[in-house]
Amino acid sequence: MYTVSVRDHFMIAHSFSGAVFGPAQRLHGATFVVDLEFRRADLDASGIVVDIGRAGEALRAILGELNFRNLDDAPEFRGRNTTTEFLARVLFDRVAAALKRGDLGAEASGVSAMRVTLHESHVASASYEASIS
Amino acid sequence: MYTVSVRDHFMIAHSFSGAVFGPAQRLHGATFVVDLEFRRADLDASGIVVDIGRAGEALRAILGELNFRNLDDAPEFRGRNTTTEFLARVLFDRVAAALKRGDLGAEASGVSAMRVTLHESHVASASYEASIS
Amino acid sequence: MYTVSVRDHFMIAHSFSGAVFGPAQRLHGATFVVDLEFRRADLDASGIVVDIGRAGEALRAILGELNFRNLDDAPEFRGRNTTTEFLARVLFDRVAAALKRGDLGAEASGVSAMRVTLHESHVASASYEASIS
Amino acid sequence: MYTVSVRDHFMIAHSFSGAVFGPAQRLHGATFVVDLEFRRADLDASGIVVDIGRAGEALRAILGELNFRNLDDAPEFRGRNTTTEFLARVLFDRVAAALKRGDLGAEASGVSAMRVTLHESHVASASYEASIS
Amino acid sequence: MYTVSVRDHFMIAHSFSGAVFGPAQRLHGATFVVDLEFRRADLDASGIVVDIGRAGEALRAILGELNFRNLDDAPEFRGRNTTTEFLARVLFDRVAAALKRGDLGAEASGVSAMRVTLHESHVASASYEASIS
Amino acid sequence: MYTVSVRDHFMIAHSFSGAVFGPAQRLHGATFVVDLEFRRADLDASGIVVDIGRAGEALRAILGELNFRNLDDAPEFRGRNTTTEFLARVLFDRVAAALKRGDLGAEASGVSAMRVTLHESHVASASYEASIS
Numbered sequence: 001m002y003t004v005s006v007r008d009h010f011m012i013a014h015s016f017s018g019a020v021f022g023p024a025q026r027l028h029g030a031t032f033v034v035d036l037e038f039r040r041a042d043l044d045a046s047g048i049v050v051d052i053g054r055a056g057e058a059l060r061a062i063l064g065e066l067n068f069r070n071l072d073d074a075p076e077f078r079g080r081n082t083t084t085e086f087l088a089r090v091l092f093d094r095v096a097a098a099l100k101r102g103d104l105g106a107e108a109s110g111v112s113a114m115r116v117t118l119h120e121s122h123v124a125s126a127s128y129e130a131s132i133s
Numbered sequence: 134m135y136t137v138s139v140r141d142h143f144m145i146a147h148s149f150s151g152a153v154f155g156p157a158q159r160l161h162g163a164t165f166v167v168d169l170e171f172r173r174a175d176l177d178a179s180g181i182v183v184d185i186g187r188a189g190e191a192l193r194a195i196l197g198e199l200n201f202r203n204l205d206d207a208p209e210f211r212g213r214n215t216t217t218e219f220l221a222r223v224l225f226d227r228v229a230a231a232l233k234r235g236d237l238g239a240e241a242s243g244v245s246a247m248r249v250t251l252h253e254s255h256v257a258s259a260s261y262e263a264s265i266s
Numbered sequence: 267m268y269t270v271s272v273r274d275h276f277m278i279a280h281s282f283s284g285a286v287f288g289p290a291q292r293l294h295g296a297t298f299v300v301d302l303e304f305r306r307a308d309l310d311a312s313g314i315v316v317d318i319g320r321a322g323e324a325l326r327a328i329l330g331e332l333n334f335r336n337l338d339d340a341p342e343f344r345g346r347n348t349t350t351e352f353l354a355r356v357l358f359d360r361v362a363a364a365l366k367r368g369d370l371g372a373e374a375s376g377v378s379a380m381r382v383t384l385h386e387s388h389v390a391s392a393s394y395e396a397s398i399s
Numbered sequence: 400m401y402t403v404s405v406r407d408h409f410m411i412a413h414s415f416s417g418a419v420f421g422p423a424q425r426l427h428g429a430t431f432v433v434d435l436e437f438r439r440a441d442l443d444a445s446g447i448v449v450d451i452g453r454a455g456e457a458l459r460a461i462l463g464e465l466n467f468r469n470l471d472d473a474p475e476f477r478g479r480n481t482t483t484e485f486l487a488r489v490l491f492d493r494v495a496a497a498l499k500r501g502d503l504g505a506e507a508s509g510v511s512a513m514r515v516t517l518h519e520s521h522v523a524s525a526s527y528e529a530s531i532s
Numbered sequence: 533m534y535t536v537s538v539r540d541h542f543m544i545a546h547s548f549s550g551a552v553f554g555p556a557q558r559l560h561g562a563t564f565v566v567d568l569e570f571r572r573a574d575l576d577a578s579g580i581v582v583d584i585g586r587a588g589e590a591l592r593a594i595l596g597e598l599n600f601r602n603l604d605d606a607p608e609f610r611g612r613n614t615t616t617e618f619l620a621r622v623l624f625d626r627v628a629a630a631l632k633r634g635d636l637g638a639e640a641s642g643v644s645a646m647r648v649t650l651h652e653s654h655v656a657s658a659s660y661e662a663s664i665s
Numbered sequence: 666m667y668t669v670s671v672r673d674h675f676m677i678a679h680s681f682s683g684a685v686f687g688p689a690q691r692l693h694g695a696t697f698v699v700d701l702e703f704r705r706a707d708l709d710a711s712g713i714v715v716d717i718g719r720a721g722e723a724l725r726a727i728l729g730e731l732n733f734r735n736l737d738d739a740p741e742f743r744g745r746n747t748t749t750e751f752l753a754r755v756l757f758d759r760v761a762a763a764l765k766r767g768d769l770g771a772e773a774s775g776v777s778a779m780r781v782t783l784h785e786s787h788v789a790s791a792s793y794e795a796s797i798s
Contacts, residue, residue: 013279029295047480146678162694214446347579412545428561
């Protein structure tokens, strides 16, 4: 199995609901450094997993939808805690949709799985990984 | 599959038995930077894999049992080489026991697998991962 | 010249005023990973620059004043842009005051300079350094 | 499952064929920081996955075959794009062959899988992983 | 003294002349991860050292002049070894010229010193720093 | 001012004397990841600060004197706390002596200052820097 990974980041404000979050129930924020991994069993004719240039652009565009925002005001997240693990899944779904739309090129259809990891500090991270149906 | 990871460290002295270890047969020591990963298929009602605050406290308590010790003097490791990979397993078992005791909260019972990685330098690390039965 | 450095982090929300900030004029947030460096010409009688345990506790206490807050609501920052470089100075001044109060121990009076660095992502950081008068 | 990982690096020149590579079609180069992971279900009698000293030497020898070379001139890669993911596979195959020859010691025959990761910058990496038959 | 730092990278081929370089006399290549630091005594009216957006764009443009090239073919480096430390100076001079041209904005004229660091691997780096006259 | 830096590591056991050290008064150990920086005003005729190959070998030899040892048994450190900052100075002095002996080559006599940094974990480090007389 081959994997290719690209990294970028975004910066948001948010707050959490629930006593489990302690002081993180207050409005605060985070920088998320994002690693996006693409997996496939065989390389394409060019010898790549995915066009890393287009992958980086797709990631940047998707992070741009969230970057410099207060996620508490985002209608699509209403009633949800935008935890690091939750956001990993949100980004996974958006990249998977981009992949299906062909935003990463026709050859990228060979990608069979992805993993999205969000590093929220030097000591904590979360990720979501799944097959691409 | 979701993963959440927390990091901490501990510092110990030890020595190894066996020609394969070369100069590491002498009493020396190591800093181990530990990444503890929790995995589960779905998030709990709060939108998390595990309470990261309690996870960090549990990890700190478990590392505290080893921190600033000479492992050659630890009765529980008598006759064993406390290699990086061996210690990854020791920590895995202790965190798994804490999880079962409920130290990480009732919701943490949804955790289905864990991985413990010990970085012993900028060029070497070892880990142990398994399902939680 | 000797230097000792300790690392911790904090997570805040804020917004900036001024066209130079572009989309960062919106309410967003950041994780700041903080490196606090203490400098002195000679070691104390114990062979240290500063008691690293107390240094870490002092840093944690000072970051705790800002952690999980919206800095736009902080009276002490009214009318100021809480940029990374500005916050580096704020932290410098607060650690310097702690040092003078003796929070880091009597021996820490030998510290002659400090540097505070805030890493806001994997690609950007800012710092403030100065002598301790 | 246990994993042990060692890190080293090599520096090469190369160029790529195909419009998908854009400016990387020109002769350029890369530093590849390599993480080589060995996996096995149980530790050997010494308490290790593999002799980390011999593993490091084997990796260094294999990287030495490529280090400080222009891969466009390497007969074994004629007609192939030496992409990061392709090179991860090349290194995997060469380490697997070394393992089978016994270069890592008789005990290393217990290794059941490997992963080779090449970091080409602070924002991009690729890997190849497979079972050892 | 305040410092702001931004990071980017470039990938080149080159070779060196002189027995001191050993196998690096052959055509090979490198990824250089670049940290560009700007220093000034006081913040500007916006509370910044330099517009980090423009600084990043300026750095990207300057690295673009070298990226994906064989430096052995660059007329401006004829007869010179393009070592890591030499390239740190080249980048310093080009950023300093951009600063003087006003590419980073009028406020950036307050920058009094810069440092450029090139990381060529996980174990080696070089830098050049100087005042801006 | 130019700087070149090389990295290596060593692993030791030791204990400290003095209540300020708390549990670190017990025999424990550490991995120290070492960054060794050489500084000079101008490059030599080859375009380098120092022969990085010889610098790496010199560092490895000097770390080899301490590696895999219990520093409490080292006669040269009797009655001293082998703290991270103290060891930074020890290494500085040994590298400076090697430099004067010509171990790094005749051209290395142009080095005017050095800095030695020891990273003892992901959150703590210490260094010693000085001019070379």
